[in-house]
Amino acid sequence: MTSFARDARGYACLGGMRLDELLTQAEVATPAYVYDLDGIRKAATALEQAFGTRDHLVAYALKANAAGSIVRTIRACGVGACLVSGAELLVAEGAGIAPTRMVMNGVAKADWELDLAISKGLYGIQAESLEELERIAARARAQKRRARVGLRINPGVEIDSHSHIATGHDAAKFGIPRDQLATAFERVAASSDELGCVGVSVHVGSMLTRPEPYLESATAVCEVIKEAERAGHRLEYLNFGGGFGIQYDDQPIEAPARFVEAAIGLSERMGLSALKLVVEPGRSMVGPHGVLVARVVQHKQGKSRQWLMLDAGMNDLLRPALYGARHRIEPLEHAPGALEWRVVGPICESSDDFGSHAIGEPSEHVVIRDVGAYGFSMASEYNGRALASEVFVDAGKLVHVSKSPGYRAWVERRLRA
Numbered sequence: 001m002t003s004f005a006r007d008a009r010g011y012a013c014l015g016g017m018r019l020d021e022l023l024t025q026a027e028v029a030t031p032a033y034v035y036d037l038d039g040i041r042k043a044a045t046a047l048e049q050a051f052g053t054r055d056h057l058v059a060y061a062l063k064a065n066a067a068g069s070i071v072r073t074i075r076a077c078g079v080g081a082c083l084v085s086g087a088e089l090l091v092a093e094g095a096g097i098a099p100t101r102m103v104m105n106g107v108a109k110a111d112w113e114l115d116l117a118i119s120k121g122l123y124g125i126q127a128e129s130l131e132e133l134e135r136i137a138a139r140a141r142a143q144k145r146r147a148r149v150g151l152r153i154n155p156g157v158e159i160d161s162h163s164h165i166a167t168g169h170d171a172a173k174f175g176i177p178r179d180q181l182a183t184a185f186e187r188v189a190a191s192s193d194e195l196g197c198v199g200v201s202v203h204v205g206s207m208l209t210r211p212e213p214y215l216e217s218a219t220a221v222c223e224v225i226k227e228a229e230r231a232g233h234r235l236e237y238l239n240f241g242g243g244f245g246i247q248y249d250d251q252p253i254e255a256p257a258r259f260v261e262a263a264i265g266l267s268e269r270m271g272l273s274a275l276k277l278v279v280e281p282g283r284s285m286v287g288p289h290g291v292l293v294a295r296v297v298q299h300k301q302g303k304s305r306q307w308l309m310l311d312a313g314m315n316d317l318l319r320p321a322l323y324g325a326r327h328r329i330e331p332l333e334h335a336p337g338a339l340e341w342r343v344v345g346p347i348c349e350s351s352d353d354f355g356s357h358a359i360g361e362p363s364e365h366v367v368i369r370d371v372g373a374y375g376f377s378m379a380s381e382y383n384g385r386a387l388a389s390e391v392f393v394d395a396g397k398l399v400h401v402s403k404s405p406g407y408r409a410w411v412e413r414r415l416r417a
């Protein structure tokens with residue numbers, strides 16, 4: 001389900017509001033991200049409901065989008081947080097999520113981040129190596145506390161996704177290889193004053209379009225837990241990670257709830273239904289409910305191409321340059337026509353290129369779709385371009401505006417550097 005639609009006159013809308021009117025009302029210039037909180041709430045609620053009566057924790061991966069308005073909306077649906085930094089922990093906590101509903105990943109968590117996670121009493125600090133387990137034990141000892149650790153395993157599973165977002169294969173830096181897991185459990189047991197091993201987790205990659213690879217890595221988690229139980233270890237949770245894909249084009253894909261149903265079925269078949277089932281979705285909660293509105297700065301007739309040049313670039317939306325991702329781009333003021341344009345940004349890099357899109361007659365503004373996840377969160381100020389404004393709508397009303405700091409702030413900071 002996307003929050004994007006067109007009204008009867010052909011204007012692009014998000015969350016039931018015309019995007020041009022919204023930007024005027026919000027008093028922001030382009031480029032501007034616009035999010036529909038109601039769409040995000042519906043996605044979070046649908047996922048919560050997919051668990052039925054099963055004991056579970058949906059841990060929203062803040063890396064997808066850490067805007068306070070979004071995290072608070074998600075928290076109100078009963079969702080927790082999946083973190084990869086101390087700063088994300090502080091945002092999640094500030095947005096009202098209890099640390100006992102947070103899990104933390106990261107291959108190289110800094111000492112201060114471990115200290116923070118231990119002192120807050122996170123539900124699970126997910127260790128990604130034997131070496132990290134030693135560090136967590138040492139930090140916990142210094143605090144005279146017992147850290148709740150999970151073991152993030154590397155299941156050795158290849159998925160059909162872009163190589164930059166596949167994490168569960170043997171050459172990836174993530175997770176503890178399976179042949180080191182017995183040692184990991186032993187080390188935790190040997191440091192029982194400092195460490196309690198509470199769970200096993202996996203995250204095999206992002207943008208999964210069907211549940212099979214998810215189940216393959218989830219099976220590895222179940223097997224590891226069964227083995228650990230046979231060796232006398234008692235665990236509280238199994239965590240199958242995030243990675244549910246969204247529809248970036250016209251091809252429908254499996255809804256996140258289908259992944260959850262399959263995960264519940266698997267854990268029951270493996271005899272693990274008494275454990276809490278944790279999932280870590282990011283993209284699927286927010287991706288379809290955000291757009292980036294950009295102004296067309298100019299057209300250019302090249303030798304072999306017609307270019308449409310925007311005021312939004314790879315600094316605002318990195319996904320096309322980094323992964324070759326394709327986001328639908330449509331005119332704001334009218335429905336798309338047949339005429340194709342090569343749509344690019346203002347950044348001095350050839351990869352600042354959003355691909356060819358059927359726009360039709362040039363419009364004043366365009367809408368880049370499905371950018372609620374990994375859009376603003378990966379933005380930079382490259383080339384002296386300010387971070388974009390963010391506008392939030394809810395139930396057909398403008399509810400919040402986070403204004404761009406503006407380019408002058410960048411100029412001043414660079415001069416002070």
Ligand code: LLP
Pocket residue numbers: 061064082105165203205206207241242243244280281282283284319323373374
């Ligand atoms: N859990 C862990 C341990 C992760 O590393 C990730 C994402 C997630 C959960 C959430 O995955 P999701 O449900 O959002 O797929 N920047 C890339 C995506 C990188 C994902 C990194 N890890 C993109 O724009 O496609």
